[in-house]
Amino acid sequence: MSAIDLLDVRKVYRDRDGQDLVALERTRLSLAAGEFLCLLGPSGCGKSTLLNLVAGFEAPSSGEIRVAGRRVERPGADRGVVFQQPTLMPWLTVIDNVAFHLTLKGVGRAERRERAQAYLDLVGLRGFERHYPAELSGGMSQRVGIARALLMNPAVILMDEPFAALDAQTKSEMQEELVAIWERVGATVIFVTHSVDEALVLGTRVAVMSRRPGRIREVLPFDAPRPRDVTSPAFNDVKRHVLGLIRAESARPPRAA
Template sequence: MAYVQIDDVSKVFTDARRGTELLTLDRISLHLEQREFLCLLGPSGCGKSTLLNMIAGFESASSGRVSVGGRQVDQPGANRGMVFQQATLMPWLTVWENVAFYHKLQGRGKRERRELAQAYIDLVGLTGFENHYPSELSGGMSQRVGIARALLLNPDVILMDEPFAALDAQTKEELQQELVTIWQKSQATIVFVTHSVDEALLLGTQVAVMTHRPGRIRELIGVDLPRPRDVTSPRFNDLKRHVLGLIREEACAANRLARAL
C-alpha cells in the first residue's frame, strides 16, 4: 500500500451568496511511496494548493479519500508538516523560539526546546542566528526558519506551497539545493507546489502535470536524472520541452474555454 493515497478525489466550492458551485478538482488519484518527492505543476487556478491543503487536513474532499500511512486524513496532524509561500513567523519570537514553538505548546521546558531546535537550525544553515528576530532576517533566511519548524515535528510528509516563489534567483537556487540535501537526510515524503518547470525537474522524483480547472492529472512523469541535476543536459531539456508542451496545451485550452463563456 502506498504511503500517501489520493483516491478519486473531487472538490466543489459552494458560493452560497451567489448560489453557484465551482468544481476545482475532478477525480484526482495519486499514490506516493515513502521518500518520494512529488512536484505539482499546472496552470494557475488548477487546484494545486487545494490538493496540498487536503493532504494537510485544512480542506476536506467533496468526494473520494485522502490517507497518509493508512489513516484517512480528516484534520491537520503532526505527521504532516507545512511550509507556506510566506514563512508566517511570529515576530515577537526569536529564530529558535519560532522553530520550537510547537513543543512549547506541548509543555516542554525551555532548555529542552532549545536543544531540539538547534539541530534543525544547524541543518538549514542558520547557525549563529538563533537569537535573531524575524525582522532581522532576509526572505531566504525566514524560509529556512519555516523549513526548520516543519522538520522539528519529524513529520512523515512535508507539504510545501511555492515556498521559494518570492525569492531572488540566487537565494532560490541555494535553497533548492539545500532542500534536496535535507530531504535525503530526513527520510520524509515531500509534496511541493510550484509554477516553475525548472524547479519541478530539479527537485522532484515525480512531476504531476495538472490540467486547467477543474484540475485533473494530465500526466505523471518520473524524473530519474542523477543528482545534482544539470539543467544543461540533453535529458533535462528533453523533459523540460515535454512538460512545457503539456502546460502550453492546457493554457490554450483554458483560454479557449474563457472566450467561449
C-alpha cells in the first residue's frame, strides 16, 4: 500500500467574475512510505494547492486523495504541516507553542511539556523553551514549527517552502537538519520549493509540475549519497534536466482544461 495516492485529482476555483479557474487537472501521483518527494514547477502551477488538498484543508473538485489507503476528507493528526511562515502564537513560549495541540486535547501540563521537550531537543532548541517567538531568529522559528508538526507523530509531513525566507547559510543548515530529522523519524514528506538545488539536496524523488492547469509532468528519482555534493556531475546533470522542464513549462501558453 502506498503512503499517499493522488488519483485523477482535479481542483477548480470560481473567480470573482464567476469563471472557472482550473488549478489542477488529472493529477496522479503515488508516494511510498518514508519517501521524501520535492515538488517543483512554474509559479502558479498548483504546488501549494496540491499540498493543501493532501492536508485536507481543501477538497478536490473531482478525483480522490488517499493517505495510507484512507480517503482524505479533512485535516488529521496523521498529516503534519509546516508552512512558509511558522505562524507561532506570540503570547506563548516556545515549549507551549510546540505543545499547543496537546493543550487543546487536555493533556496535563507536565506530560505535554515532557513530550514537547523531546522534539525541541530533536530540532536543536534545548535552552530556548521559555523564549517567546519575538526573541527567535527566522531559522529558530521554523525549528519550532517543525517540532510542533513532529509532536503529532504524523506518518506524513507536508512542507510548503518552509525555508524560503531564510538567508543562504541558515537555509543550508536547516536543510541538513531536516534530512537528519527525516532519516530519524521515517515519515513520508512532500516538500514544495521553487529551488531546484534545494529539491535535489533534499529529495529521494523530484516531481516537476506543468504550467496551470497543473499536472505531474515528470517524476525523477535521485539517490545520490548524502550529504549531496552540489558540484558533482550527477547533481548538475539532473539539475539541468529539471531546469529545462521548468523553463519549457514556463514558456508554454496556459492549456485549456
